[in-house]
Amino acid sequence: MARSNRPVSRRQAWWLLATALAASLPLAPQVPLWLSLAAGAAFIWRAALTWRQWRLPPRWLLVLLVIAGTAGVFLQYRTILGRTPGVALLLVFLALKLLELRAARDAVATALLCYFLVLGQFLFTQTIPTALLACLTVLITTATLLAASDDRPQPGQQIRRAGLMLAQALPFMLLLFVLFPRVQGPLWGIPQDRFSAVSGLSDTMAPGSIAQLSQSDAIAFRVQFKGEVPPQSQLYWRGPVMPSFDGRSWRVAQTLGAYSEVPYAGIGAAVDYEVTLEPHGKFWLFALELPATLPPESALTSDYQPIARQAVRSRMRYTQRAWPDAIAGQNEAPSILRSALALPKDGNPRMRAISASWRAQHGDDGAAILAEAENLFNRQLLIYTLNPPLLGADMVDEFLFDTKRGFCEHFAAAFVFALRAAGVPARVVAGYQGGEINPVDGYLVVRQYDAHAWAEVWIAGRGWVRLDPTAISAPSRINSNLAAAVPAGEGLPFLARGDLAWLKELRHRLDAVTNGWNQWVLGYNPQRQRDLLASLGMNEPDWRSMTAVLSVLCGAVMLGLTGWILRNRLRVDPALAAWRRFTARLAKRGIAWQPWEGPLAFGERAARQAPAHARSIREIAELYARLRYGPAPQTPDLAHLKLKINAFKP
Numbered sequence: 056m057a058r059s060n061r062p063v064s065r066r067q068a069w070w071l072l073a074t075a076l077a078a079s080l081p082l083a084p085q086v087p088l089w090l091s092l093a094a095g096a097a098f099i100w101r102a103a104l105t106w107r108q109w110r111l112p113p114r115w116l117l118v119l120l121v122i123a124g125t126a127g128v129f130l131q132y133r134t135i136l137g138r139t140p141g142v143a144l145l146l147v148f149l150a151l152k153l154l155e156l157r158a159a160r161d162a163v164a165t166a167l168l169c170y171f172l173v174l175g176q177f178l179f180t181q182t183i184p185t186a187l188l189a190c191l192t193v194l195i196t197t198a199t200l201l202a203a204s205d206d207r208p209q210p211g212q213q214i215r216r217a218g219l220m221l222a223q224a225l226p227f228m229l230l231l232f233v234l235f236p237r238v239q240g241p242l243w244g245i246p247q248d249r250f251s252a253v254s255g256l257s258d259t260m261a262p263g264s265i266a267q268l269s270q271s272d273a274i275a276f277r278v279q280f281k282g283e284v285p286p287q288s289q290l291y292w293r294g295p296v297m298p299s300f301d302g303r304s305w306r307v308a309q310t311l312g313a314y315s316e317v318p319y320a321g322i323g324a325a326v327d328y329e330v331t332l333e334p335h336g337k338f339w340l341f342a343l344e345l346p347a348t349l350p351p352e353s354a355l356t357s358d359y360q361p362i363a364r365q366a367v368r369s370r371m372r373y374t375q376r377a378w379p380d381a382i383a384g385q386n387e388a389p390s391i392l393r394s395a396l397a398l399p400k401d402g403n404p405r406m407r408a409i410s411a412s413w414r415a416q417h418g419d420d421g422a423a424i425l426a427e428a429e430n431l432f433n434r435q436l437l438i439y440t441l442n443p444p445l446l447g448a449d450m451v452d453e454f455l456f457d458t459k460r461g462f463c464e465h466f467a468a469a470f471v472f473a474l475r476a477a478g479v480p481a482r483v484v485a486g487y488q489g490g491e492i493n494p495v496d497g498y499l500v501v502r503q504y505d506a507h508a509w510a511e512v513w514i515a516g517r518g519w520v521r522l523d524p525t526a527i528s529a530p531s532r533i534n535s536n537l538a539a540a541v542p543a544g545e546g547l548p549f550l551a552r553g554d555l556a557w558l559k560e561l562r563h564r565l566d567a568v569t570n571g572w573n574q575w576v577l578g579y580n581p582q583r584q585r586d587l588l589a590s591l592g593m594n595e596p597d598w599r600s601m602t603a604v605l606s607v608l609c610g611a612v613m614l615g616l617t618g619w620i621l622r623n624r625l626r627v628d629p630a631l632a633a634w635r636r637f638t639a640r641l642a643k644r645g646i647a648w649q650p651w652e653g654p655l656a657f658g659e660r661a662a663r664q665a666p667a668h669a670r671s672i673r674e675i676a677e678l679y680a681r682l683r684y685g686p687a688p689q690t691p692d693l694a695h696l697k698l699k700i701n702a703f704k705p
Contacts, residue, residue, distance in 0.1 A: 063156045066206045068105040070199040070213075071156060071165050072098060075149055077192040078169040081176050081185070086143045087131055093124070097150035104154075112154055120151055142175040162203040169196045181577050183569065194218060207651075226612045234588075234605045237581040255335035256294055256485050256506060258307040262446050262454075265485070266462035269441060271503035274333055275487055276341060277570055278499040281327035285343075287489050288533050289379055291509065291521065292341045292501060294486035296358040298391075300475075302399040303450070305468060305483045313357040319518075321347050321378030331573060332371045338362045341486060341501075343377035344521065350375065357391055358482065359383060359519075372578055384518035387480075395480035395513060403451040403472065410476030421479045421514045425522065428473050432527045435459060437466070439529035463525045463532075467508040470524040480513035484521075488533060495567035630682040630693055637675055637700045641665070644705050654680045668705050675699050 063071075076098060083091045104111065124147035125135065132140040149168050156162060173189050173196070197217035198210075208216070255275060257264065276292075297305035325347055332341065340353060340361040349355060350373035352364045363371070384391075409431065417423040435455055443461045446453045451469045454461050461469075467483050474481040488507035490499040509523040526533045575583075588596045593604070638648035638657075646661045658676025662669035678696045 061159045063159065063162050064206050065105055065108070067159075067162055067199075067202055068101070068156060070202045070206070071153065071162055072101055072105065074166060074169045074192075074196045074199040075153055077195050078172040079146060079149065081188055081192075082142060082146060082172065082179075085139060085179050086146060089127070090124075090131075090143055090146060093127075094146055094150040097154060101153040101156075111157065114155070117151055117155055120154075121147070124148075124151065138178045142172070142178065145172055145175060159203055163200065166196050166200045166203065169199075183572050194221060197221060223616055227609060230605060230608050230612070232579070233584075234601050234608070236601060237579065237584045255333075255337070255503065258295055258297075258337065259304045260297055260306075260464050260468070260483060260485055260508060261304040262450055262465055262468070263443060263462070265464045265506050265508055266441055266443060268506045269462070269504040273503045274566075275335075275501045275503055275505070276330050276332040278331075278490065278501065279329045279497065280499065281329075284492060284499065285326060285379065288526075290489050290499075291344045291507075291523075292487040292490075293344045293346070293360065293484060294341050295337075295339050296356070296360045296482060296484050296511070298358065298394050298397075298482040300398065300468075300472070302402050302448070307360075308358075308394060314355040316349060317345075317347060317355060317359075319345070319381055319383035321381045323378065323380040326377040326379060327374070328377070329372065329374045331570075331578070332367060332373070334368050334370060336366055336368060338366055340367070340371075340373070342375050343379070345378055345381040345383055347376040347378045347381070348374075357388070370573060370577060372574075372580075382518050384513060385516065387513060387518065392480045392513060395482050396475050396478065398472065398475050403449045403476075405449075405452045405456055406469070406473055407476045410473050413477045419478070419515070421512070422517075424474065424477045424479050425512055425514065425520075428470060428477075429522075429524075429527060431455075431473070432466070432470065432524050435528075437461065437528040439463075439466075439525060439532060463506075463508045466524040466528065467510050470510045470522070474510070474512055482511050484509055484511050488523075493563045493566050493570075495563045496570055498567075498570055500566060628683075630679060630696060633693075633697050633700050634679045634683070637679075637703060640703065640705060641672075654683065665705060668703070671699065671703050675703065 079094055079098075103109065125144065128140055128143045128147065129135055131143070134140055135144060145168065149165065149172060152161070152165050152168060156165065169192070173192050176185055176189055194214065194217055197220060198213040201213050201216055202208075256268065295307045297307055299306040299308045326343060328343065330341065340350065340363055342361045345359060346355070346361055349361060350363075353361055353373075354364070355361055413424045413427045417427070436459065437455070438460045439462065440460050441462060443454075443465060444458045446458070446465075450465075451472045454465045454469055464483075471481040471483050485506070485508045487501050487505045488509075489505050490501040492499050507525070509521060509525065512520050512522050514520055523533060585596065588601075593600065634654070641648065641661055644665065646664050648657050652660075654676045658673050661676075662672045665672065675696065678692060678699065682692055682696060
């Protein structure tokens with residue numbers, strides 16, 4: 056019988072079941088509950104078949120189950136193409152493949168299917184725990200492949216053999232990772248699922264929206280400054296600009312790029328930095344106000360909002376330069392100024408009346424009206440809180456004169472409304488403010504709880520001026536952080552708490568490790584590869600030079616591994632080396648030693664086949680067995696064995 060048609064043994068079935076579980080469990084949160092339960096039922100069924108040695112289900116039943124599973128995936132996702140439907144189908148096929156394990160080739164096919172499912176894990180997440188879990192699964196799957204060809208070694212031995220094979224392949228993997236030409240984006244063309252979950256700022260802002268976002272400690276982006284880090288009060292990360300107001304919500308008016316380069320000039324020293332932006336599913340990029348340069352494949356809207364050409368659905372790294380003292384919009388277009396004055400026809404009568412009095416007193420003097428608005432917010436003694444009360448139709452009036460409690464979106468919305476009602480162009484800018492320096496790697500980490508909203512006011516002769524009304528009532532929010540600004544006792548995100556020093560230290564170290572993984576493994580793109588090769592002396596590498604270097608280094612690794620193997624062969628047990636010489640001499644006479652034969656059993660068989668040398672054969676076999684498996688081998692016995700074998704010439 057051919058080896059590929061050899062029936063699957065009981066031990067091999069257990070190996071395959073363990074591998075299938077290891078490959079499937081990490082994907083359970085990504086697939087529907089019914090599919091996880093169905094796969095679990097198939098695994099239990101396979102375990103019962105192996106334990107009880109029952110017959111496998113008939114093929115017609117498996118065909119029906121395949122059709123049912125494929126139909127279920129199609130009904131769940133309305134397609135069988137894409138990331139999640141494709142992984143779900145692989146899980147269906149794996150679960151059912153276990154129920155038709157008949158021959159060794161079925162075992163190999165199942166193990167290879169598990170390798171594909173390990174790759175499927177990285178379609179959903181590429182974190183360090185995912186990579187470690189995938190390495191463990193690959194180790195188990197490789198051991199299963201070894202067991203598919205020879206299941207006699209114990210599980211520990213199979214794992215060690217698999218680990219040794221993977222360790223030998225590790226240098227080649229590292230060389231290919233560093234030197235193989237990188238491709239921008241993933242190697243596979245799987246379309247994004249339409250409803251992939253993303254987090255971050257929205258293109259609308261209503262009362263409570265940013266306060267809700269500030270309960271999250273997820274990382275929005277990381278920043279590495281080329282020089283000195285600006286003060287906390289200057290770290291305004293500009294995001295979506297919202298000039299449209301419907302009486303309740305503020306909205307982004309446009310996403311089309313108006314400028315391919317910045318339309319204003321900088322004043323003072325520039326700030327250079329690099330941003331590593333987490334995916335958020337929108338088009339906008341975040342830049343320190345005001346951006347002096349634009350990343351590749353991006354543009355600037357007419358309200359100076361940097362946007363990407365495509366939605367940010369994967370981690371993105373770009374370099375930036377900022378002009379903190381830039382003057383923008385001195386000659387602003389009338390259409391933009393009109394949009395920055397638009398208000399609903401009614402609502403908030405108290406604030407409208409106060410704004411009208413400012414207009415009557417100061418006329419077109421926008422700076423004077425701005426000062427009046429600042430004085431109003433200062434007099435109202437407003438409270439900055441993560442738990443603002445619900446507001447009715449006249450939300451500006453209720454916030455300023457009744458509840459006097461709000462988060463940054465309440466402050467920004469009310470301030471812009473007051474200025475517009477007085478005839479001064481103003482708009483809401485959303486983004487992030489501040490961040491925390493990680494002392495381990497020096498990166499500034501900006502989290503979702505750093506989300507913020509502020510006002511931008513147009514003053515004749517000065518252009519657009521940033522004014523943060525939150526800083527009037529809660530300056531500690533701008534100069535320090537969120538925890539320092541909110542009243543004591545309010546719930547804060549876990550990582551925003553400052554009362555656990557050991558937790559902060561642990562968080563910094565974990566963030567630094569994660570950032571290193573993101574920068575040098577997940578973020579090892581063509582540009583980073585070129586930078587690394589340039590630092591190694593390859594200033595302008597092309598595919599020919601990289602192929603030559605890769606070939607030379609892989610050859611060197613092969614020579615090293617070959618030398619290591621030869622060196623280990625020289626360390627073979629001297630008794631075993633002598634025994635191999637003995638069996639080689641008998642093999643020339645047609646008496647071959649099989650690896651599964653013990654020395655005494657082989658000695659008896661060889662003695663029967665060569666009766667003229669039966670006595671010498673039995674003496675050598677008994678002596679070798681005592682040396683090889685006895686409690687305490689003696690040096691004289693080894694010398695005696697070598698003499699016997701040297702004298703043996705059949």
